[in-house]
Amino acid sequence: MSKVLVLNASPRRDGNSSTMAHAAAEGVRAAGHEVGFVHLADHVQGLLRDCRTCRSRDDGTCTIGDGYESLLRKRLIPADGLIIATPLYWYGMSGALKTFFDRLFCYTSGSAPDSDTIVGGLTGKRVALLIACEESYRGATIGLVTQFQELTRYLHQELVGVAVGIGNSRGEVRSDPGNPLGHATDLGRRLFEARVTDYRIDTQRSNRVWDSPAMP
Numbered sequence: 001m002s003k004v005l006v007l008n009a010s011p012r013r014d015g016n017s018s019t020m021a022h023a024a025a026e027g028v029r030a031a032g033h034e035v036g037f038v039h040l041a042d043h044v045q046g047l048l049r050d051c052r053t054c055r056s057r058d059d060g061t062c063t064i065g066d067g068y069e070s071l072l073r074k075r076l077i078p079a080d081g082l083i084i085a086t087p088l089y090w091y092g093m094s095g096a097l098k099t100f101f102d103r104l105f106c107y108t109s110g111s112a113p114d115s116d117t118i119v120g121g122l123t124g125k126r127v128a129l130l131i132a133c134e135e136s137y138r139g140a141t142i143g144l145v146t147q148f149q150e151l152t153r154y155l156h157q158e159l160v161g162v163a164v165g166i167g168n169s170r171g172e173v174r175s176d177p178g179n180p181l182g183h184a185t186d187l188g189r190r191l192f193e194a195r196v197t198d199y200r201i202d203t204q205r206s207n208r209v210w211d212s213p214a215m216p
């Protein structure tokens, strides 16, 4: 049994990102894994500051006094998989989610007290991204998907998949005929099984991808 943290990065607790996040959590549970659900707004209130003036002088720890550190140490690091749901804001992630990533710096930079432990605890996770947005234009989500591709690469994590739900008013993604909730559930169910490949020209491999027989 693996542990998965599902993170809703919208300020709306009952909005579209949250609806998709719950659908993904259902899939994780159906696959027999342990799931924890977090509303990011409950844990992250402060923006990243200048660490030089912000860190405690005695032990060099971060002094931003919200729930970020406990989210990081007690919920994120122990998880084997991470499912992040965000509304699309200005063609990118929500401000809260950007702050969540910015503040990793307080714990991973060389001058942070136990940065090696934190860095080691961030790597190797399987990640899925859920995006709720109003526009169905394909280009609307491209920047955010690319950012996730890069930040998961940087963190030695594997981006397993992305589900996009179209909707604007609360819970409207349920009416999206593209079935984003089904997609989110499937991503949750297959988080640890989905095939993720990243070949180079000289990668040794079979000419077949799947075990099943080829169609005639």
Ligand SMILES: Cc1cc2nc3c(=O)[nH]c(=O)nc-3n(C[C@H](O)[C@H](O)[C@H](O)COP(=O)(O)O)c2cc1C
Binding pocket: 010, 011, 012, 014, 015, 016, 017, 018, 086, 087, 088, 089, 090, 091, 092, 132, 133, 134, 135, 136, 140, 166, 167, 168, 169, 170, 171
């Ligand atoms: C500040 C803000 C910026 C937004 N920017 C975009 C955008 O660039 N593209 C888009 O398609 N929708 C945009 N939207 C709409 C939301 O992405 C959409 O309503 C989404 O379903 C909200 O998800 P939530 O219910 O989880 O908060 C924006 C909404 C807000 C409040």
